[in-house]
Amino acid sequence: MGAVAGRARGGRGRGAGRGAGGAALSGGKAPGGGRGRRARVTLRQIADEVGTSQSTASRALAGHGYVAPELKARIEEAAARLGYVPDISARTLKGHSSGLIGLLVSDLRNQFYAQLAAGVEQTVAAAGHQVVLVDDHGDEAEAVRGAKAFVAMRAAGVLLAPVGREATELLVGHGTPVVEVDRRSGVRGCDAVIIDSESGAREAVGHLLALGHRRIAVVVDETVWDTGRNRLKGYRAAHRAAGVPLARRLVLDLGLRPDDPRRDVAAFLDANPDVTAVFAANNVMAEAVWQELKRRGAAVPGRCSMVSFDDLTWMRVVEPGLTAVRQPVYEMGNRAAQLLIERIDGGHGRAETRTLRPELVLRGSTAAPASAPGADIGAS
Amino acid sequence: MGAVAGRARGGRGRGAGRGAGGAALSGGKAPGGGRGRRARVTLRQIADEVGTSQSTASRALAGHGYVAPELKARIEEAAARLGYVPDISARTLKGHSSGLIGLLVSDLRNQFYAQLAAGVEQTVAAAGHQVVLVDDHGDEAEAVRGAKAFVAMRAAGVLLAPVGREATELLVGHGTPVVEVDRRSGVRGCDAVIIDSESGAREAVGHLLALGHRRIAVVVDETVWDTGRNRLKGYRAAHRAAGVPLARRLVLDLGLRPDDPRRDVAAFLDANPDVTAVFAANNVMAEAVWQELKRRGAAVPGRCSMVSFDDLTWMRVVEPGLTAVRQPVYEMGNRAAQLLIERIDGGHGRAETRTLRPELVLRGSTAAPASAPGADIGAS
DNA sequence: CTGTTAGCGCTTTCAG
DNA sequence: CTGAAAGCGCTAACAG
Numbered sequence: 001m002g003a004v005a006g007r008a009r010g011g012r013g014r015g016a017g018r019g020a021g022g023a024a025l026s027g028g029k030a031p032g033g034g035r036g037r038r039a040r041v042t043l044r045q046i047a048d049e050v051g052t053s054q055s056t057a058s059r060a061l062a063g064h065g066y067v068a069p070e071l072k073a074r075i076e077e078a079a080a081r082l083g084y085v086p087d088i089s090a091r092t093l094k095g096h097s098s099g100l101i102g103l104l105v106s107d108l109r110n111q112f113y114a115q116l117a118a119g120v121e122q123t124v125a126a127a128g129h130q131v132v133l134v135d136d137h138g139d140e141a142e143a144v145r146g147a148k149a150f151v152a153m154r155a156a157g158v159l160l161a162p163v164g165r166e167a168t169e170l171l172v173g174h175g176t177p178v179v180e181v182d183r184r185s186g187v188r189g190c191d192a193v194i195i196d197s198e199s200g201a202r203e204a205v206g207h208l209l210a211l212g213h214r215r216i217a218v219v220v221d222e223t224v225w226d227t228g229r230n231r232l233k234g235y236r237a238a239h240r241a242a243g244v245p246l247a248r249r250l251v252l253d254l255g256l257r258p259d260d261p262r263r264d265v266a267a268f269l270d271a272n273p274d275v276t277a278v279f280a281a282n283n284v285m286a287e288a289v290w291q292e293l294k295r296r297g298a299a300v301p302g303r304c305s306m307v308s309f310d311d312l313t314w315m316r317v318v319e320p321g322l323t324a325v326r327q328p329v330y331e332m333g334n335r336a337a338q339l340l341i342e343r344i345d346g347g348h349g350r351a352e353t354r355t356l357r358p359e360l361v362l363r364g365s366t367a368a369p370a371s372a373p374g375a376d377i378g379a380s
Numbered sequence: 381m382g383a384v385a386g387r388a389r390g391g392r393g394r395g396a397g398r399g400a401g402g403a404a405l406s407g408g409k410a411p412g413g414g415r416g417r418r419a420r421v422t423l424r425q426i427a428d429e430v431g432t433s434q435s436t437a438s439r440a441l442a443g444h445g446y447v448a449p450e451l452k453a454r455i456e457e458a459a460a461r462l463g464y465v466p467d468i469s470a471r472t473l474k475g476h477s478s479g480l481i482g483l484l485v486s487d488l489r490n491q492f493y494a495q496l497a498a499g500v501e502q503t504v505a506a507a508g509h510q511v512v513l514v515d516d517h518g519d520e521a522e523a524v525r526g527a528k529a530f531v532a533m534r535a536a537g538v539l540l541a542p543v544g545r546e547a548t549e550l551l552v553g554h555g556t557p558v559v560e561v562d563r564r565s566g567v568r569g570c571d572a573v574i575i576d577s578e579s580g581a582r583e584a585v586g587h588l589l590a591l592g593h594r595r596i597a598v599v600v601d602e603t604v605w606d607t608g609r610n611r612l613k614g615y616r617a618a619h620r621a622a623g624v625p626l627a628r629r630l631v632l633d634l635g636l637r638p639d640d641p642r643r644d645v646a647a648f649l650d651a652n653p654d655v656t657a658v659f660a661a662n663n664v665m666a667e668a669v670w671q672e673l674k675r676r677g678a679a680v681p682g683r684c685s686m687v688s689f690d691d692l693t694w695m696r697v698v699e700p701g702l703t704a705v706r707q708p709v710y711e712m713g714n715r716a717a718q719l720l721i722e723r724i725d726g727g728h729g730r731a732e733t734r735t736l737r738p739e740l741v742l743r744g745s746t747a748a749p750a751s752a753p754g755a756d757i758g759a760s
Numbered sequence: 761c762t763g764t765t766a767g768c769g770c771t772t773t774c775a776g
Numbered sequence: 777c778t779g780a781a782a783g784c785g786c787t788a789a790c791a792g
Binding site for chain 4: 052053054055056059065066067068071090092093094095
């Protein structure tokens with residue numbers, strides 16, 4: 001191996017008519033100059049421009065090693081003038097992770113996830129990283145594809161909002177720090193930030209029971225993840241605590257991803273015209289219940305009270321306002337991102353789960369049941 | 381330079397007790413194996429494993445050049461077994477762009493942007509790329525920081541939803557394909573997908589005028605971007621078309637980013653108790669108007685009609701439903717991403733702007749004005 | 761069809 | 777304090 005391996009760098013910079021103030025840019029590459037994709041400005045270019053070496057330029061710009069103040073100033077000036085922007089891939093390739101943080105959600109159109117994403121983005125940006133967003137639309141295969149993309153780009157860490165085990169396992173298997181949000185998959189080795197679904201549901205249903213309701217329906221998306229399951233558990237626990245017997249017929253479990261939840265709610269209410277209150281386990285269910293109640297002209301809370309788990313904008317704008325279990329979603333995004341960043345910055349130690357407490361917000365949609373006989377919400 | 385420049389690759393793979401089916405992984409690196417960050421699996425490793433060269437492995441896995449079927453199969457098997465995932469940064473560094481697509485929005489908590497982001501994500505993912513999401517919270521400096529990050533990561537292209545000129549110029553100056561969404565900055569050289577604000581507003585206000593309203597207020601966020609400006613323009617155009625004189629006092633322009641729009645609306649209504657209808661120029665304004673109308677117990681549409689530009693979930697759930705100018709937001713995200721991808725895939729030619737037409741959705745919040753004298757919505 | 765070679769732009773020892 | 781040199785993992789000629 002010879003001594004002169006590096007590319008020769010003569011022929012540019014160094015005295016090419018820059019005597020009068022360094023106005024002449026080498027090759028007309030001023031940012032905002034020519035149209036179309038120009039060659040990107042590299043460290044070597046600014047080094048040539050200043051007449052120093054790549055490594056010195058690197059040190060000056062990265063602020064790590066020692067560089068003479070005067071030289072450093074000239075390098076910085078050249079970098080600014082040429083519009084230098086360091087190339088992340090090169091830096092990443094060198095060994096550091098990309099600084100990208102993956103966020104996998106299951107439905108961005110749902111305000112819940114949008115809020116969550118907003119919270120995550122805020123904290124991530126404040127820490128100087130970027131969010132790579134993938135929406136799997138509830139499709140496990142998409143989630144896995146997303147997870148692969150995250151490891152391919154050497155994401156510094158990943159946040160998983162409701163997705164299955166497979167994606168989590170893949171990531172953890174590749175050594176990528178993972179924080180699960182809103183739900184725990186049960187995969188070992190990842191942190192989690194969740195909301196105490198059970199106690200939130202218990203409180204909501206307890207409120208209904210305290211008002212005197214005895215036939216309270218619960219409408220759930222699914223009971224296979226811990227969110228749905230724990231909300232149902234809370235519903236049951238509240239009944240037990242109040243000494244009110246449970247009736248299986250009052251549980252409407254839609255199984256995963258129903259096409260038209262409102263129709264299912266309608267059929268359910270037709271079959272159970274005597275319910276006096278409904279507990280909706282999430283915002284999608286709440287919307288379906290609300291719409292159906294409105295459609296059949298059932299007065300809320302006159303004929304039927306209702307409580308929602310999750311509190312969105314529309315719930316406080318409608319008349320009457322919906323009594324709801326408010327989840328601090330945005331904050332949950334903040335916290336999850338925070339936890340992930342701590343983990344990335346060398347936080348070792350055991351995986352931890354942080355649990356946030358939801359809060360029951362009382363509004364107009366709940367009241368004591370009508371005592372008049374026959375005041376049911378049966379068939380429209 | 382000697383002939384043997386590559387690192388020696390003996391000592392691993394090649395006959396290390398793999399006779400019985402290749403079960404022994406070199407060094408126990410099975411995905412899902414040990415805890416903690418393991419060394420990542422590289423092309424060289426799988427090449428060694430199979431006993432071939434890096435480039436052959438590359439060709440086999442990338443599907444480009446020629447590789448003997450049998451060898452190819454063995455390479456693929458090894459890759460799968462070792463959990464190989466190609467390193468994007470290396471590929472990017474080599475010259476290809478990262479495949480990442482930047483999306484800059486100004487407020488993800490606003491459902492409008494969330495829907496937009498969802499639409500973008502869908503199309504981008506379908507094209508095999510990823511979305512890097514940055515929310516600048518309406519802060520130009522943040523937007524510029526985001527734009528820099530996009531060029532640093534060699535984003536294949538960037539989508540800009542309402543942000544100022546500076547970020548756009550920076551990106552365009554670096555040769556990054558840019559598509560502006562919802563608003564045009566006026567910077568030359570970038571495509572745009574927007575909604576015809578003026579005609580939407582004209583139609584909405586025209587509807588109000590046709591119902592007989594003569595004192596119609598308009599509430600706008602800002603009139604410095606083309607969105608707000610064009611909606612105001614539409615408001616005026618409708619009046620001119622109907623031969624109804626314009627009154628300056630009926631225009632409430634909040635200037636950018638007001639803290640508490642509802643309070644401003646309240647003051648405005650106190651000062652103009654004779655308005656019979658309000659046109660809100662976007663969803664934030666609509667919420668403020670709606671809340672304030674409700675607060676002072678003004679019947680809608682009895683005392684005051686209202687129309688919103690932008691149609692969100694809550695607007696069709698409240699009673700009465702809001703008459704609104706529906707913008708195909710999700711679709712706008714799709715289209716913008718589509719346009720960007722076309723541009724990335726070599727679409728040259730002139731920058732183009734695609735305009736989507738909004739649609740007026742009639743609901744219960746608009747009716748003919750009350751003819752009774754003194755039926756105004758003045759001070760609460 | 762397969763292997764060797766030469767970098768992409770950057771960071772990081774390690775000598776001067 | 778500065779510069780030369782060695783790669784990070786991958787792709788893309790170009791020889792065999």
